Amino acid sequence: MDASAPRTRIQERNRAAILEAALDVFSQAGFRGATLDRIAKTAGLSKPNLLYYFPGKEAIHVALLAGLLDLWLDPLRALDDSGEPVEEIVGYVLRKLEMAREFPRESRLFANEIVQGAPRIADIIEGPLKTLVDEKAALIGHWADAGRIARVDPHHLIFSIWATTQHYADFDAQVRGILGPGEAHFTDAAEFLEQLYRRALRPG
Amino acid sequence: MDASAPRTRIQERNRAAILEAALDVFSQAGFRGATLDRIAKTAGLSKPNLLYYFPGKEAIHVALLAGLLDLWLDPLRALDDSGEPVEEIVGYVLRKLEMAREFPRESRLFANEIVQGAPRIADIIEGPLKTLVDEKAALIGHWADAGRIARVDPHHLIFSIWATTQHYADFDAQVRGILGPGEAHFTDAAEFLEQLYRRALRPG
DNA sequence: CGTCCTTCTGACCATTTGGTCAAACTCTTT
DNA sequence: AAAGAGTTTGACCAAATGGTCAGAAGGACG
Numbered sequence: 001m002d003a004s005a006p007r008t009r010i011q012e013r014n015r016a017a018i019l020e021a022a023l024d025v026f027s028q029a030g031f032r033g034a035t036l037d038r039i040a041k042t043a044g045l046s047k048p049n050l051l052y053y054f055p056g057k058e059a060i061h062v063a064l065l066a067g068l069l070d071l072w073l074d075p076l077r078a079l080d081d082s083g084e085p086v087e088e089i090v091g092y093v094l095r096k097l098e099m100a101r102e103f104p105r106e107s108r109l110f111a112n113e114i115v116q117g118a119p120r121i122a123d124i125i126e127g128p129l130k131t132l133v134d135e136k137a138a139l140i141g142h143w144a145d146a147g148r149i150a151r152v153d154p155h156h157l158i159f160s161i162w163a164t165t166q167h168y169a170d171f172d173a174q175v176r177g178i179l180g181p182g183e184a185h186f187t188d189a190a191e192f193l194e195q196l197y198r199r200a201l202r203p204g
Numbered sequence: 205m206d207a208s209a210p211r212t213r214i215q216e217r218n219r220a221a222i223l224e225a226a227l228d229v230f231s232q233a234g235f236r237g238a239t240l241d242r243i244a245k246t247a248g249l250s251k252p253n254l255l256y257y258f259p260g261k262e263a264i265h266v267a268l269l270a271g272l273l274d275l276w277l278d279p280l281r282a283l284d285d286s287g288e289p290v291e292e293i294v295g296y297v298l299r300k301l302e303m304a305r306e307f308p309r310e311s312r313l314f315a316n317e318i319v320q321g322a323p324r325i326a327d328i329i330e331g332p333l334k335t336l337v338d339e340k341a342a343l344i345g346h347w348a349d350a351g352r353i354a355r356v357d358p359h360h361l362i363f364s365i366w367a368t369t370q371h372y373a374d375f376d377a378q379v380r381g382i383l384g385p386g387e388a389h390f391t392d393a394a395e396f397l398e399q400l401y402r403r404a405l406r407p408g
Numbered sequence: 409c410g411t412c413c414t415t416c417t418g419a420c421c422a423t424t425t426g427g428t429c430a431a432a433c434t435c436t437t438t
Numbered sequence: 439a440a441a442g443a444g445t446t447t448g449a450c451c452a453a454a455t456g457g458t459c460a461g462a463a464g465g466a467c468g
Contacts, residue, residue, distance in 0.1 A: 032237035125381035163371035177329035
């Protein structure tokens with residue numbers, strides 16, 4: 001089975017169903033906690049059939065991560081050097097928070113992987129991710145040089161934005177345990193984070 | 205084997221060795237990824253001997269979490285209503301960051317558990333943790349009422365502090381992948397976070 | 409319809425893993 | 439030194455799990 005390009009409608013449908021199911025299971029149980037049986041059952045396939053489409057558990061995981069990476073980094077890519085700096089960064093924060101709300105499984109998939117030392121995506125982190133982050137950090141640095149935002153460490157600013165926004169997806173169980181159920185948390189979080197970064201970045 | 209109080213020196217030594225080893229293994233592999241064999245080997249014991257001291261894998265995990273909870277919440281408990289508000293909160297941020305630097309395994313232990321839905325500590329979160337957080341959130345609210353810090357949502361402020369500080373322990377692999385190895389990150393992070401919260405909380 | 413390629417399945421396998429147990433060893437106490 | 443409690447281990451077990459394989463079922467096409 002060629003992992004790269006599906007050739008028939010059945011392949012397309014089943015590969016998609018497997019990846020969807022795998023996202024469910026991996027994001028909730030981590031790599032080690034996920035079982036092929038559970039992924040297969042969630043996808044509505046038998047285990048051998050699942051293994052007809054992917055050579056093994058690891059291959060499914062890798063395909064998932066690779067396929068989701070672009071989606072995950074889109075908000076940062078959209079940070080635009082021609083915009084108004086504070087608005088650009090606040091916009092990035094809100095987009096990232098919106099991603100956490102809309103794609104919590106994707107967030108937890110990456111979180112699980114990184115908490116356990118990122119054994120399967122170390123090369124992605126040190127490669128394309130580092131490149132993108134360094135580039136955007138340089139942009140933020142230029143904004144500070146020009147006095148258009150407060151002088152802060154750009155890398156740590158980006159880390160803090162990741163941390164505060166993904167927190168609402170990754171640590172959802174804790175947030176709900178303390179604030180109670182419901183989805184209003186994201187609205188309140190948006191308001192809080194916008195205020196936090198607006199005040200912290202205001203130049204002068 | 206009574207789980208609560210060791211009676212002999214051997215018990216004291218071995219129970220401590222087991223918990224130390226379990227912290228290593230659980231924090232690095234998660235509950236499901238940890239094996240009794242690996243914990244036993246790390247502790248320098250045989251697997252049956254390990255099970256002489258604890259009735260099972262879950263019991264070790266629970267004992268770890270319970271024993272570490274106090275340590276973990278100490279910085280928040282120390283938030284003092286008689287201090288200068290901004291200094292108190294900045295102090296809390298720096299204490300929490302110091303915890304992440306000094307006890308990254310403990311941080312990851314909790315992170316692993318919560319990312320996967322906190323199945324084994326839901327009662328702790330909704331009980332003692334929620335109580336403590338609500339209490340300190342009220343304190344922060346009073347400070348805002350008195351105009352001594354900027355008006356922000358206290359719960360989300362606490363979440364943001366947890367997120368930004370624990371990020372350096374839990375997502376260490378990512379931070380190192382982007383910034384390179386070394387421990388200077390914590391120093392830079394301290395400077396960044398102090399500035400972030402000082403600016404954001406300055407009243408007016 | 410018959411052929412060929414794709415898709416699917418039941419049965420099976422090897423390894424890992426949490427856990428048990430009887431027996432052996434060690435240490436303290438009298 | 440003998441007794442008895444506390445400690446340790448090798449051998450073993452059942453269940454879970456990732457993966458294989460031969461062949462059956464299904465669909466496309468001449």
